[in-house]
Structure formats: C-alpha cells, structure tokens
Amino acid sequence: MTSDETDFRDSGKLREKAEEQLKKNQKTAYALSIEADAGKLLHELQVHQIELEMQNEELQQAYETAEKALRKYTMLFDLSPMGYFSLNPDGVICDLNFTGADMLNERRFSLVNSNFKLFITEDSKTVFTDFFKRVYTSNAKESCQVMLGYDNKSLCRVYMEGVVTEDEQNCLLSVVDISKFSRD
Template identity: 30%
Template sequence: MLLLILIKIGCSKELVFYPSRKFIMADYAQQIKDRAEKIIDFTPEEISQITPDEIQRIFYDLQIHQIELKMQNQELRNAQEELTRSRNNYHYLFHQLPIGIVIVNSTGFVEQVNDTLLEWLGFDKGQLVKKHLSSVIVEADKVHFNSRFDSFFKIPDGKSMLLSLSGRKNQALKVKMLAKKANDKDAGTNENAANQTLIITITEVNDLIAVTA
C-alpha cells in the first residue's frame, strides 16, 4: 500500500516540459496517475484481487514516464548550455571588435559600452555606463551632437555623425558614428518607443582615411 501511495505522489508532481510536448506529456502523466488512484481507492480486499499483469503494467508505464522525464531534463540542460555558449560568444565579440560600440537609450544615456571604446577613451569598466554620451564629446561638438541626436535616434539609417571624443589626456579623438535600432520591431506604442535602444558603432576617422587611401 505504501508503494502505491508513493506511485501516486511521484505521478502528481508538477513538471516542466517544452511547449510542443507539454500537453501530451501532461495528459500521459494524468492517465498514469488516474490508474494509480483507482488502485489506491480500492479496499485492501479489492487490492488483493488486482492481477499481477495490471500492477506490472503500471510499473512499466511509470518507468517509461521516468525515462521520458530524464530525456526532457537533458534537453533542457543542453538548451541552457547552448544559451550560455551563445552569450559568452556575444560577450567576447562585443568587447573584442576593433571598433567602438556603445548602446544608448532614447535620451542618450549609455546602457552598454565595449572594451575597445573604453580603451580609446582611457576609461575603466563601468565609468561610462549610465552617463550621457555627450559627456565624452568635446565641448565644440556637443551642440552639434545634441541638436541631431533625436533625429539620429528615430531614423538612424543612412545617417552618420562626424565629431570628436575626449580621449586620453584630453586629446581629441576624431570619429565617425553610425547607428542601428536594437529593437525597432517593438516600437509600436509610445511606451515601447521609450524603451528602445540605439547601437552606435564608432570608428576612428584616421582608420577610415587609411583604409580609403
């Protein structure tokens, strides 16, 4: 009887499956649970009359169910590992690209910045995050940047900005900025538009001249 109660408890646990198989597996688990409950609801006299074949079938179904759960758990672990690898690859590429990359919100405040740009400017990690991008633009170009930022943010395609950043030892670093919306498909409402971000790529003008020459 204790074993039958354990079967009932084991079959009634809430489990997580992939959406494509969730309802099929849940229905299958419910069938096993119902069969076990029918046995548990019997009196001791009735239980003694259950055939060995019926008990064997319940154990067989339960074992199959446990194997399927292990397979599902392995698939979940594999998916998590793949996601972790993808994130690590993105992190590596983002910081190792030979161009500066900065991600800003709709008001121009920095949300992410790569190591390349930080190295150009002589900043440590975290020094530029949550600061306005204009804080690293030389005074002579701030008015130009601020006056163009709204239109640059709303429709960045085909636009660029040439200006100077304040680099190491206050030396001006002449750069070209290009941009692309990070989540343009989600801009259906004003609320979504406020949550949009802009990915700005920054290239030193001297590098551009060297490539062109």
C-alpha cells in the first residue's frame, strides 16, 4: 500500500482524510461563493453607478432649465419699463428693479432698506399712507396717484398699484411714471 492510499480499515485515518477532503471542498465552495458574491456586488455597483449617472443628467437638465427661467425673469423684472418694489409692512424697500431706482433718482442697491415714504412728496404723503393702509387691510389690489420726490424736489407723478403677498406679507408695488400724461 502506498502512502497516498488510505487504509479504510483504520477509522481514525479515514476520518482524518474525510475531514481534509471536506475542508478542501469547503474552501473551494467558499471561494466560489465569494466569487459569486463579488460578481453580484460588482453588478449592483455598476447598476447603481448608471442610476447615479442618469440622475446626474436629469439634475443637469433641471439646472439648465432653472438657469433659463432665472435669466428670463431677471430680465423681465430688472429691465421692465415699469418700476417694481417690494415693501415690508413698515414701508421699507426690500427689493426693487432698475426702473424703480431710476424713478427715485438713486442707485438700486443704495435704496434697499430705505423707507419708501421718504420718496413721497409732502403733498402726497397722506394719499400714499391711506393707500398703503388699504393694501394691507383690503387683501385686494389697490391703486393711487402720488408725486415722488425728496428734499423739496419733485421727481415725477406716478400711478401705483399694490397688493400684499400671503407668504411674507410684503407689498408688491408697480409704479408707472405718468408725468407726461398729467397736468399738475
């Protein structure tokens, strides 16, 4: 009998050889299992990567759409021939467009946080104050005509309409210069 042959009559040696064979088989099965798991994991990662690439592409398209809308509405707001203002409940200017700044004869960003009432002539302050109160109490669009000016200097006669936003409770004000149309 060669040394490679097992004596099946010796139960201890037989058991030892069987356990060695089982370990070999388990190692092979384990290696195959790991390989299969790695293949599954690689597949899942590849699918996830493709999903992320698709989401990224969708986000890029949404970003481009948002950028186009921003440019469009910025142009519409900033370059409108009508003055636009957003005033808080105290009459402080929160935002305005370039035309609104031109009507007040000031630079746009220097007007933010200024009180709009400072740019209403003394003769028109009562009209504006009544209009501003109505805007906040009626919850409807209100309008009036006032003279813009400061330091006893009249700038222009304007027609304005205002409405209060529900979310921030700011007054959105549109202002049109009607100096060329009115006789005062």
